[in-house]
Amino acid sequence: MKINGRDYRALWIEKNSVKFIDQRKLPYSFKIFTAKNVDEVAFAIKDMVVRGAPAIGAAAAYGMALEKDVKKSAEKLRATRPTAYDLFYAIDYMIDKIDCGENGFDAAREYVEDIIERCKKIGENGEKLIKDGMKILTHCNAGALATVDYGTALAPFRLAHGNGKKFFVYVDETRPRLQGLLTAWELKHEGIKHAVIADNAAGYFMKNNEVDMVITGADRIAKNGDFANKIGTYEKAVLARENDIPFYVAAPISTFDNKIKDGSCIIIEEREKSELSEINGKTIMPEWTAVRNPAFDVTTVDYVTCYITEEGIIKK
Amino acid sequence: MKINGRDYRALWIEKNSVKFIDQRKLPYSFKIFTAKNVDEVAFAIKDMVVRGAPAIGAAAAYGMALEKDVKKSAEKLRATRPTAYDLFYAIDYMIDKIDCGENGFDAAREYVEDIIERCKKIGENGEKLIKDGMKILTHCNAGALATVDYGTALAPFRLAHGNGKKFFVYVDETRPRLQGLLTAWELKHEGIKHAVIADNAAGYFMKNNEVDMVITGADRIAKNGDFANKIGTYEKAVLARENDIPFYVAAPISTFDNKIKDGSCIIIEEREKSELSEINGKTIMPEWTAVRNPAFDVTTVDYVTCYITEEGIIKK
Numbered sequence: 001m002k003i004n005g006r007d008y009r010a011l012w013i014e015k016n017s018v019k020f021i022d023q024r025k026l027p028y029s030f031k032i033f034t035a036k037n038v039d040e041v042a043f044a045i046k047d048m049v050v051r052g053a054p055a056i057g058a059a060a061a062y063g064m065a066l067e068k069d070v071k072k073s074a075e076k077l078r079a080t081r082p083t084a085y086d087l088f089y090a091i092d093y094m095i096d097k098i099d100c101g102e103n104g105f106d107a108a109r110e111y112v113e114d115i116i117e118r119c120k121k122i123g124e125n126g127e128k129l130i131k132d133g134m135k136i137l138t139h140c141n142a143g144a145l146a147t148v149d150y151g152t153a154l155a156p157f158r159l160a161h162g163n164g165k166k167f168f169v170y171v172d173e174t175r176p177r178l179q180g181l182l183t184a185w186e187l188k189h190e191g192i193k194h195a196v197i198a199d200n201a202a203g204y205f206m207k208n209n210e211v212d213m214v215i216t217g218a219d220r221i222a223k224n225g226d227f228a229n230k231i232g233t234y235e236k237a238v239l240a241r242e243n244d245i246p247f248y249v250a251a252p253i254s255t256f257d258n259k260i261k262d263g264s265c266i267i268i269e270e271r272e273k274s275e276l277s278e279i280n281g282k283t284i285m286p287e288w289t290a291v292r293n294p295a296f297d298v299t300t301v302d303y304v305t306c307y308i309t310e311e312g313i314i315k316k
Numbered sequence: 317m318k319i320n321g322r323d324y325r326a327l328w329i330e331k332n333s334v335k336f337i338d339q340r341k342l343p344y345s346f347k348i349f350t351a352k353n354v355d356e357v358a359f360a361i362k363d364m365v366v367r368g369a370p371a372i373g374a375a376a377a378y379g380m381a382l383e384k385d386v387k388k389s390a391e392k393l394r395a396t397r398p399t400a401y402d403l404f405y406a407i408d409y410m411i412d413k414i415d416c417g418e419n420g421f422d423a424a425r426e427y428v429e430d431i432i433e434r435c436k437k438i439g440e441n442g443e444k445l446i447k448d449g450m451k452i453l454t455h456c457n458a459g460a461l462a463t464v465d466y467g468t469a470l471a472p473f474r475l476a477h478g479n480g481k482k483f484f485v486y487v488d489e490t491r492p493r494l495q496g497l498l499t500a501w502e503l504k505h506e507g508i509k510h511a512v513i514a515d516n517a518a519g520y521f522m523k524n525n526e527v528d529m530v531i532t533g534a535d536r537i538a539k540n541g542d543f544a545n546k547i548g549t550y551e552k553a554v555l556a557r558e559n560d561i562p563f564y565v566a567a568p569i570s571t572f573d574n575k576i577k578d579g580s581c582i583i584i585e586e587r588e589k590s591e592l593s594e595i596n597g598k599t600i601m602p603e604w605t606a607v608r609n610p611a612f613d614v615t616t617v618d619y620v621t622c623y624i625t626e627e628g629i630i631k632k
Contacts (some may be wrong), residue, residue, distance in 0.1 A: 102332075105572065150459050173592070175491060175514040184605055195608040196601065198491040198592060200515045200548025204584075207550060234523060235551060238558050255370025268520075276489070276514060284595050286343050288502055291484075292511040294532040297520040 001144035001151075001158070003030060003189045009116075009149045010055045011062065013105065018062045020049045023145060027185035029228045032040050037220045038063045038073045045080040045087070045283055047259040052146020054115050054217075057086030061111040064094035065104030085235040089142040112138040112148055119150035121310035126156025126250055127214065129308075132166055134212040137240075140230035140252065141182040142217025154248040155184060158306065169194040170211060172202055174230060176276040176293060203237050210253040214240045217310070225301030226263025227251075231294055237303035253309050263298035271295045317460035317467075317474070319346060319505045326371045326430075327378065327466045329421065334378045336365045339461060343501035354379045354389045360416040361396040361403070368462020370431050373402030380410035380421035428464055434568045435466035437626035438461075442472025442531065442566055445624075446481055453486040453518055453556075457498040457547035458533025458566065468533040468566040470622065477508050485510040485528060488518055490546060492592040492609060513597040515548050522559040529623070530556045534567040541617030541632045542579025543567075547610055555620035562621040569625050575599060581616035587611045 001008055003021075011020045018041055022033040033049045036042040041063030044050050051061045060077045067073045081087060084192050090111060097107035132134065142153035150158055157169060169187055173180040173196050180196055187194045195207065205211050214236055218227040227249055240247040260266060271293050277285040285291075307314040317324055319337075327336045334357055338349040357379030361368050366375045369449060376393045383389045390407050397403060406427060413423035444521040446452065458469035463471045466474055485503055489496040489512050496512055502503050503510040513521065521527050530552055533542040543565055556563040576582060593601040603605070623630040 005511070027605075072354070079353050082461075108376060167528060173518075175489070175516055181601060181605065185602070188604060188606075196592065196609050197607045198515070198547060200488075200491055200546075201549060201608070201613075203554060203612050204547060204610050205552035205608075207613070231514060233521060235519035235555060238519060238555055242558070276512065279595065279600050282598060284494070285497060286501070288504060289343075289497065289512045290504075292513050292517070292521075294517050294520050297523070299516075 001149060001186060001190065010145050011050055012107070013062055015064070018044070018046050018059065018066070020059070021033055022049050023051050023143065024049055026145070027181045031198075033230060035063070038067045038076055041066065042076045042080050045077070052126070053084055053086040054086050054147040055145065056081065057090035058112045058115060058148050060087050060090040061094055061108040064091060065100070065108040070095055070098050070142050103251060115147060116149045116314065118310040119147050119155050121158035122152055122250050122252065122308055123150050123155030123253045124217055125310070125313055126248070126308040127159035127163065128154055129248065130160040130212065132165055132167070134167040135170065135210055136167060137172070137205070137211045137214045137236065138183060139172040139216045139233055139236050140174045141179040141181055141186070141214065144188045145182055145186065152187070152252065153215045154183065155250065156215060157187065157192055158190060161190060167193070170202065170205055171196045172199045172232065173197065174232065174235070175199055179230070199232050199235075203239045206239050207246055211243075211245055214245060214247045215250055218249045218255050220260070220266060221249070221251060221256045221307070222260040222262045222265065223258045224262045224265075225304060225307070226270070226298055227304070228263070228296045228298050231297050234297040234299045237299045241303050245302055248308050250308040253311055254300055263300055266298050268297065269295050317465060317505065317506070318500060319490070325411050326368075327366055327464065329378055329425070333349070334360070334375065336360055336375070336383070337364050337461065339367050339498075340365055342461070343497045347416040351379070354383045354392055358392045361393070369402040371461065372397065373401050374431060374464050375430045376403050376406040377410055377424040380407060380414070381424040381617055384409060386414050399463050407508070417514070424571055427620045428578050431463060432465045434469050434626040435463050435468060437565050438468055438568065438624055439466050439471030439475035441626070441629055442473035442564070442624040443479065444470055444474040445529065446483055446566065448481050448483070450483040451486065451526055452483060453488070453527045453530045453552065454499060455488045455492045455532045455552050455623065457495040459499055459502045461498055461502065467502070468568065469531045470499065472531060472566065472594035473503070474506060474509055477506060483509070485514045486518065486521055486549065488515045488552070489513065490548060491515055495546070496551050509610075511572065515551075518552050519555045522561055524553050527559070527561055530561060530563045531566055534565045534571050535612060536576070536582060537567060537572045537623070538572045538576040538578045539579065541579045541620060541623070542582070542614055543620070544579070544584070544612045544614050547613050550613040550615045553615045557619050563619055565620055565621055566624040569627055576632070579616055582614050583586050
């Protein structure tokens with residue numbers, strides 16, 4: 001991804017350290033966090049210096065390469081974030097490779113390059129859908145910050161922009177956690193025209209023919225095509241269909257979970273009140289406010305036009 | 317409305333002063349603002365001590381009663397908020413009454429009681445729709461704070477609760493200005509069970525059969541039934557129909573504007589960036605963030621089940 005005109009990744013290896021774009025400071029300031037050993041990598045994961053499942057997996061892979069005691073490193077990294085599938089997958093991948101005699105840095109690099117390559121292909125496949133003059137809506141941040149580079153939903157934007165296409169992106173602010181601001185930060189540095197809108201305004205722009213397509217990421221896709229993603233995705237999908245606007249889901253093949261029959265099997269987590277009642281640690285709601293805060297929702301396959309994957313565009 | 321167990325109105329006359337619940341402090345603290353003369357009433361309107369078109373009209377009526385120089389009072393009040401129709405209507409009403417020899421305080425009282433009576437009737441008509449055990453979604457604040465007492469969308473809740481019905485209210489936080497917090501404040505003091513949710517979560521609860529009906533207010537209703545209301549209302553109306561949930565619009569007959577053929581004739585104001593980028597005067601978005609901020613949207617008549625008015629429930 002471009003930042004101030006230079007190419008960056010969400011994290012990378014430099015002189016036997018792991019360097020991270022410090023996502024705790026974004027979008028307000030751009031700082032680099034350096035982890036010199038596995039403990040500092042574990043801290044970066046735990047304290048959300050790095051966010052997004054693929055990027056966390058990459059951090060774990062790099063972390064495993066930093067030290068000789070593979071078992072101890074794995075233990076420290078596993079203790080960081082208990083629910084991140086990619087984290088455990090990356091640790092096991094690294095143990096296998098190192099056990100087979102592969103150099104840790106080489107193995108980690110392969111792991112990370114594979115993620116990036118898949119995202120780039122999602123971008124190449126998705127960019128064909130983007131025509132000059134289009135207005136496109138996206139929800140949450142399925143960007144390079146979460147996937148090391150390119151992103152999933154944002155990859156087609158990067159590639160289309162690189163090919164000289166002109167288009168405009170509406171960015172849902174994505175309450176409660178305002179991940180839309182991270183998307184805006186990525187698009188701004190890429191030089192892609194965009195505006196952040198209240199989640200409430202997405203329907204307004206769709207109805208007024210100001211949205212030609214919607215692209216979002218997905219956290220998990222069931223066998224039948226139903227998918228879970230950030231809360232509010234379902235609303236935008238319903239509004240898109242109501243207004244005859246194509247709705248695309250950009251995700252790597254690994255997001256398809258054939259063990260899940262359909263969306264009804266996906267359990268939705270309700271998260272703490274403070275996500276809604278605080279912004280950047282400052283309270284915006286009175287202490288007595290009662291809140292419900294589901295973090296994700298499920299959109300059924302009927303609302304999806306196509307899935308954009310690294311292996312091509314898949315019809316539902 | 318009940319506040320700490322006592323009956324209050326958004327504003328009232330006491331010892332030749334106008335007393336206001338200071339809405340600048342809500343929902344964080346409950347303070348009374350006293351205006352002893354027309355200048356202080358004008359300040360209260362301008363500085364948003366009082367908000368909501370009917371309540372602003374009431375403030376102007378009371379303000380006109382406070383002083384002998386009717387012309388000068390009218391001038392000062394007219395200069396407060398240029399776009400508030402009720403404000404100008406109330407001023408002209410008071411000039412007429414005083415010109416005909418009526419006592420200013422009596423005329424203002426009549427004006428205000430008429431507003432309250434209409435809201436109460438909206439409540440009585442709407443409360444018949446509310447059944448024990450229902451879960452109801454509302455958007456923005458169409459409450460007593462905006463209409464002196466009862467509210468429009470919130471009036472049926474007050475009356476149903478008074479009749480001992482048990483129900484639960486989902487309150488959209490209503491970005492960008494978070495008027496849902498005012499609704500939560502009113503419901504809390506009334507003792508009505510509720511939870512504030514991200515606007516993004518309304519669809520989630522509808523899809524999961526956790527919403528039995530939706531009630532919102534309206535700023536303006538066209539001849540054919542299309543209506544303008546706070547941004548996001550259209551989204552909730554589409555989601556309600558998609559999930560077979562009845563959608564009611566509560567508004568006095570005066571909101572129906574027969575000069576407007578349909579919703580396409582209603583011009584939507586885009587407001588300043590700071591509404592989205594600041595909360596309580598504190599910035600939540602980086603300075604460079606590009607924003608679009610439509611304040612209202614139009615929902616076409618097809619999404620409305622019925623209109624709840626003081627003259628009864630009107631089918632579309």
